[in-house]
Amino acid sequence: TAEDGYALWLRYAPLTGSAKERLDQFNPVVVQTGEADPSVKVAEEELRRGLTGLLGHVPASSGGSPIVLACNDGSSGARGHFNVAAHQQANGRSLLAISAADSVGCLYGAFALLRELSLGRDPATVELAQAPAMPLRMLDHWDNPDGTVERGYAGRSIFDWWHLPEELSPRMIDYARANASIGINGVVVNNVNASPLFLTERYLPKLKRLADAWRPYGIRLYISVRFSAPIEVGGLKTADPLAPQVKAWWKAQAGKLYQAIPDFGGFLVKANSEGQPGPQDYHRTHAQGANMLAAALGNRGTVIWRAFVYASSGETDRVKQAYEEFKPLDGKFAPNVILQVKNGPLDFQPREPFHPLFGAMPHTRMMLEAQITREYLGQATGIVYLAPLWKEVLDAPTGHGATVAQVIEPTGMAGVANTGSDRDWTGDQFDQANWYAFGRLAWSPALSSDQIAREWVGQTFSRNPNFVRQLVPMMLSSRQAVVDYMTPLGLAHQMGTGHHYGPAPWVCTLDRPEWNPCYYNRADAEGIGFDRTRSGSDALAQYAPSVAAQWADPRTMDENDLLWFHHLPWSYRTQSGKSLWDELISRYDRGVAAVDSMAREWQTLQPYVDHERFVDVASSLAIQRKEARWWRDASIAYWQSLNHLPLPAGERPPE
Ligand code: GCW
Structure with missing residues (x-):
């Protein structure tokens, strides 16, 4: 059941295939440092726990390749930095050294090593040198x-x-x-x-x-x-x-x-x-x-x-x-x-x-x-x-x-x-x-978002390359999907009052103006969007001139933020050549279609995932399919009540 997800990305599921062979051959031995430092202890414990999972048995206590923690290596640099490197010893066996200037750096090094091993990397060639980018x-x-x-x-x-x-x-x-x-x-x-x-x-x-x-x-x-x-x-x-x-x-x-x-x-x-x-x-x-x-x-x-x-x-x-x-x-x-x-x-x-x-x-x-x-x-x-x-x-x-x-x-x-x-x-x-x-x-x-998704998927679900290859792109496109079916083209704050779940672009009667979705969409019979240029609130002027310039012209800017900065007529011609109205609708549709395709693809991934988590995600995607339609249909119906424009001809994704 993969513990129903409790283990998070620290599952350390047994390796298989060539990755297993490599780790078995390496035969890691966690060397007891005898250090009293609590972070070092925790690092050792985690290495043992992780290796036990990955090997499928408790690691040997001697006769293999030692993993050594050197947590006071005299180096300087950002707190938390570490090195992990494998060396060849005189006796022909490898030695894996995790070194850092402090014990927390060592702990980070241990986790980083386990991540690499979890993803199937060869322990004999591991080489990591990392430091946190920010304190x-x-x-x-x-x-x-x-x-x-x-x-x-x-x-x-x-x-x-x-x-x-x-x-x-x-x-x-x-x-x-x-x-x-x-x-x-x-x-x-x-x-x-x-x-x-x-x-x-x-x-x-x-x-x-x-x-x-x-x-x-x-x-x-x-x-x-x-x-x-x-x-x-x-x-x-x-x-x-x-x-x-x-x-x-x-x-x-x-x-x-x-x-x-x-x-x-x-x-x-x-x-x-x-x-x-x-x-x-x-x-x-x-x-x-x-x-x-x-x-x-x-x-x-x-x-x-x-x-x-x-x-x-x-x-x-x-x-x-x-x-x-x-x-x-x-x-x-x-x-x-x-x-x-x-x-x-x-x-x-x-x-x-x-x-x-x-x-x-x-x-x-x-x-x-x-x-x-x-x-x-x-x-x-x-x-x-x-x-x-x-x-x-x-x-x-x-x-x-x-x-x-x-x-x-x-x-x-x-x-x-x-x-x-x-x-x-x-x-x-x-x-x-x-x-x-x-x-x-x-x-x-x-x-990159891609690398992080790969790491997470491999540690959390399955390292099977087919699975990773299919799932990662789904994850990567999922954010644009939610933008598309909820608030495409730079719309914002269109959600239901208080709970913030589901669409409510029509709400216009709350006490404070800036609580109302209508305050943000400014939609009427003629057009939609919030004018934040000089002719409007001029929020654009708070940005550096080079940035403000890039958003000032609706015809050249990235249309992902179009209606955040501009109020435009429904007939406005977007970069796709479609009218604003048609473009808006095609984006809502695109969002719904993206969720449908995630749900379909997830079904094909069943062989790679334990039953509980498979069903859990499938059910959750079923809810998201409903949500996507709810957002699209309620939003479009409301805009239509203002502009009385027909839906553009074209095919709807199957319900
Ligand atoms: O996003 C809004 C939330 C509030 C939150 C507030 C904040 C903690 O709706 O629930 O309050 O922001 O960030 O302070």
Whole structure:
């Protein structure tokens, strides 16, 4: 049953064929270092576990090729870097050395070696030299203390605050292994819509237990903090960041945290956004708020301040707000403050142009926030592989002399986790791939979506080349499919209110203008799209001139973002030669057809997959087929109610 997916990509399924022969012949022996370092121990344990799986038996304890961990090799470089190399010894046998400057580097090396072996590489010729591209590779959990998960679709929270600290679920260790295997080194354990409970004495031992459990895996613990906590749990009258008693309170909290958790990572803060408290409540700036918390942490930790802010915008274009609030604060943040910016300026839509803040604040440390949980992308159903979405953003030239990846590389990347207590962790087998891909891209944004998919498929399902050859392209095209059937041609924010599942482009009566899908589609009898050029909201002006120029002309721009930037008549001639109306419809159809073909192809892959997971994915794809039709048909029906245009002639994919 492949444990119904619980093992994630760490299945270590027995090798077969020539890969098995090679490993058998190599006959690996994990050499006991006798080192007391907990990370080294964990690395040895994982090597033994992994090799046992791959060999189909416990590895020999002598007489084979030694695997040696050298975790203090005197090298310098990024923390976490490692080398793995096979050498020929005098006795004719090989020796595999995993070396690194620190023990966590060794652990990463062990996982990397196991990945290579899992994919069938020859142990005698393994040669790896890797270093993480960025220092912070984080998961942000939107988990609440009561066990619910905001925008979580995989069951209740994996964190059992009720039974901690006495009880530590073994799942917390498997979670750490999974993270370490892809290089994740920071975890924010609670929702950014933060409960102040995490700053109470009661929670401190719980946090400490987790931090202690994860330390060997190279994971530092962070918490989200509520800006008004000094009032709610501190008994103060104010949370004004300039008030001495407020500063003293935060300093005392930080002191307690560091006493219990010496390597505590720091605070993540959502302030003055969607009703959360913040420094603006006291007429202070984001920088004043962030710097006060940064002073409380001192050089021990980091304040990660979110740039996702919006308050009732009246007539302003919502996508402009973060830039307007933060750009003037460039250079005003303390050195241990990082600004965390979502990939796009709206909110984790199936496709958005990259956020204009990237590259625009050269004197501010900036990291990228991606969403692994698929809030707006069908939630945990079907196949939607997100690496291509993230790559699109990472590879985008900002026009400020760097790509988005280059802007964030000195700092890091955070992903909103998609984990829950479901047996398969993520609510859907294929959503595991997104957790995996996020970690791999944070480790190295230069990896291709294709390579990451191959790695994941081979470790998680089957190494059979026919299987990999068929499945990987399905994954690679799945993101464009969801864009096509939900919001083609640059449309965005067309989903149902509140739950964000399913189409609702007609909704126009919500209290705040920027909550309404109609605010984003601006469709009427004549046309559709949001004019963000000079004649409209001029959000385009927030981008570097070279980038703004590329989006300014609807006739030459990449039409994937067409209606994000332009309001156009239904009769507008698109680059395909079709009218906008016909092009829109052909894209919706293309999305539906892509899902149909994924479902069909999956059926042919049955021989390669265990029954449980085969059925699980097949059922999930059946839901996605329904969703795709629902999005297409409801959207088209609504546009038709405005423009009264006929459907173009042509064939529909079979129902
Ligand atoms: O995407 C939106 C979500 C909210 C979330 C918010 C944020 C945690 O709908 O649920 O709140 O973004 O990122 O703060």
